[in-house]
Amino acid sequence: MNVYLLQLVNGIGLGMLYFVLAVGLSIIFGLLRLVNFSHGAFFLLGAYGCFQLVSSGVDFWWTLLLGPLLVGAFAWLVEAFLFRKVYHLPHELHILITVGLALVLQEAVIMYWGPLGNNVAPPDLLQGVVMIGDFVYPKYRLFVIGVGAVMAIALGLILEGTRLGAIVRAGSESAEMVSLLGLNIRRIFTMVFAGGAATAALAGVLAAPIRGVDPFMGVEALGIAFVAVVVGGMGSFAGALVGGLLVGIVQCMMSTIWPQGANLMIYVAMALVLLLRPNGLLGRA
């Protein structure tokens, strides 16, 4: 079978994971105008949450729910007690605060779980491969594609079809106007922030069985999420999907051609896209 075709499908699987990772960052920025450098740390917490729960006997399926819920609840508190106080400050200071938070969380992870990596086994049901004709594909990755697709459709429906989605989209245009209309934009800020953190945690849970967990995966994830949203266009839901997929496909394709440089090529691809379209593929000028 054609190895490139396999890597393309692999890339789509990884790309869906990156979409789940990046979409929260993008939506949080769109509404709150907050560049969340602690997004990678929420991903990290999700992954370690999965590791902890699975290794203490909790079923993997539950971690898919519990991981994002716990991290989302934590992010809710962080927003309510810290970020809410700083929205009026310049972007640079937001960034510094989220960098500080990421540092604290990463060190906390090392303190509790140690600096070395660990593996997480996928659930029994998803171990092994699927065979369609002579096409072989790991079940777990197929599952990740499925979760990503469900997330994409669900988020798309929420953003485009519900009242909450309409408020979020309106808030992205002008938060002040939305609050003048009598809506409690603060509550919605908190919800979106917690929701964004929860999606990052979900990506962390999904990634754990693929790549294992280690304390420095948060920084790596942050870099990839940035590339995905810069390539796709910041603040755009569809941009996160396109950017995530592009990053995943480039990474997987390159891992056949030049394994050592697979990660490097993600960033080269980003530079190329920016050369041609400075605002990203789907970004507005």
Added chain:
Amino acid sequence: MNDNKLIHHRFTALAVVLVLALPLALASGSLATELLIYAMAAMACNLLLGYTGLMSFGQGIFFGLGSYASGLLLLHLKVSMGVALLGAIGIGALAAVLVGWFAIRQRGVYFVMLTLAFAQMFYFLAYSMVDITGGDNGLLDIARPNLQLFGLELFSTASPWRYYAFVGVVFIAVFVVMQGVAASKFGRTLLGIRDNEARASAVGYNVKSFKLLAFVISGAVTGLAGGLHAMLTGIAPLSSIEYHVSETILLMTVIGGTGNLFASVIGAAVYVVTADWLASVWPRWMMLLGLLLIAVTLYMQKGVWGLLERVALALRSGKGAEAPVAAAREKEQA
């Protein structure tokens, strides 16, 4: 103008005093050297953050490349100290042209994200170029050359304190040059761009090329710091180009305060000395650093320098100094 010059000289005097005083305050020559090296890197970061309004998460690129460049030159070509450092400066400036050209086309948060993405890119570049950089292992056994002129040995840098003396001279030179840049017409234009980019552009300044030049100066100085660091430790590890280095340099700059260049020196000093002390007490001391960063951002936006200034003002007003001094200082800060 005269007043400005006076403050200018006062800072230079402070820098000289610091270089002379460190041997009395610190027991380890390597630690004192490291402090000065990071002080240069933090000043370079401050030129971007404080003077131009650009927050760069990519300073580690230039630091790491500077380390690799001087390491490679020393290992393979056995060059002299000067050539090794020029190589570090050159590669830092070159990388800054490249990264800056991409990043400066974007503004605000996009710029910040791009610098981080480029930091990752250069990390993976160093990681994948195993033949050149040694990949995961880095470059080892980099010998520190003595200072020579036409084959004549002028000054041995073999012992830590001798190397410190050399780095001290370089540090003062860099400090004077950076002060000069900041006080020049170019530096004041940067301040104008920081405060109101649209206005600077409307008045007719080519904002992008000013930003790019600031970026290149910053990259060159950071590259120099990286080169000096490789000679200090004798290695150029992969970790010298990690995101963590960028983060550290930015942290030092923010902790010190961005009002003037000497604040960055204080930031680096506070960081290096406390890190050295805390790391031996508690391996997870970086957590405190994260908390400190949050606290500085929330309550102490002028950094440690701002704090010192407030203390000094309080002491002086106790002795009945007049308000104009404070006002003049505030102006200088802004």
